[in-house]
Amino acid sequence: MSGYLAAATAIMERIEAEETPAIEAAAAVIAQQVGADRLVHVYGPGGHSNLASQELFFRAGGLMHVSAILDEGTLLSNGALRSMAIERTPGIGRIVIRDQDLGSDDVLILVNAYGINAALIDAALEAKARDATVIGFSSRAHAQGTSSDHPARHPTKQNLLDIVDYAVDTKVPIGDAVVKVPGVTQNIAAISTFANAFALNALVIHTVGLLAEQGIEPPVWRSGNAPGGDEANARFIAQFRGRVRWL
Numbered sequence: 001m002s003g004y005l006a007a008a009t010a011i012m013e014r015i016e017a018e019e020t021p022a023i024e025a026a027a028a029v030i031a032q033q034v035g036a037d038r039l040v041h042v043y044g045p046g047g048h049s050n051l052a053s054q055e056l057f058f059r060a061g062g063l064m065h066v067s068a069i070l071d072e073g074t075l076l077s078n079g080a081l082r083s084m085a086i087e088r089t090p091g092i093g094r095i096v097i098r099d100q101d102l103g104s105d106d107v108l109i110l111v112n113a114y115g116i117n118a119a120l121i122d123a124a125l126e127a128k129a130r131d132a133t134v135i136g137f138s139s140r141a142h143a144q145g146t147s148s149d150h151p152a153r154h155p156t157k158q159n160l161l162d163i164v165d166y167a168v169d170t171k172v173p174i175g176d177a178v179v180k181v182p183g184v185t186q187n188i189a190a191i192s193t194f195a196n197a198f199a200l201n202a203l204v205i206h207t208v209g210l211l212a213e214q215g216i217e218p219p220v221w222r223s224g225n226a227p228g229g230d231e232a233n234a235r236f237i238a239q240f241r242g243r244v245r246w247l
Contacts, residue, residue, distance in 0.1 A: 004189045007178040011191060012198045014171045019199065026135045026166040027206035033107045034065045034218050035211060039243060041100060042109040043069035044196075045093055045119040047076050047083045052111035052137070052196040056204070058247070060223035063204055064236055067244040071096045074119060086119065088152050093122030097130070104131035111136075111200065113172050113192035114152070115143035115161055121154035124163045136164035137199055139172035139192070146174070168203075170195040 033040050040063070044053035050070070057068035072078055073086040073096070086092055096119070102108060108127045112120045115138030127134050143159035146152075161167040172195050177187035211218050219236040222229040240247055 030207040031210040044111040049112045064219040087117045093119040094126040097126040102132045106132040118154040134164040135166040140169045
């Protein structure tokens with residue numbers, strides 16, 4: 001357990017030390033979007049990468065302007081093997097983005113632990129073709145260390161962080177799992193969920209800080225399970241119901 005804590009802490013410290021300028025640049029884009037009362041879309045195509053989009057959406061302390069794309073295709077709730085097959089299918093990501101009808105006034109955050117799968121790359125390419133601003137959260141080392149002929153790769157062999165307008169490297173090592181147990185061949189304990197959540201919440205923190213400097217207090221979700229949470233959230237529900245598809 002101590003080894004896992006050390007690994008998680010080390011990755012988060014690296015993100016803070018090395019990616020703060022990238023996170024600040026992305027936060028400026030998000031702050032402009034929220035200040036203009038426009039939505040920020042987030043999509044995590046890939047089994048557990050869907051958790052990243054859910055981390056930002058309808059979450060205590062999270063921005064109400066975030067609209068998660070919870071496409072059924074790669075959600076594990078529909079079957080893990082099915083999810084993996086769909087994330088490797090060229091064209092799926094383009095369909096999802098077209099269905100959202102994103103355009104030049106939109107910002108899309110794409111999150112994926114490894115940064116290579118076909119659905120992810122197609123989503124990025126389609127969003128860019130529609131002139132949306134695209135922010136990517138992924139591991140550069142994992143993408144660059146994965147062979148070009150890996151079956152998960154998009155036909156163009158591209159990596160997410162080389163396509164997007166703003167790139168944040170989450171530092172996830174190849175293979176994701178980081179703990180070695182004596183006598184066990186495979187590493188255990190994946191780290192990407194920690195890395196993604198830390199980097200994404202850092203984005204929110206910097207965004208809210210920028211808005212506060214401008215005299216703007218953005219609507220932020222409170223936990224519905226905390227005293228006064230329902231009442232606080234109810235003040236803003238009408239502003240977003242109908243605009244946020246999965247609200």
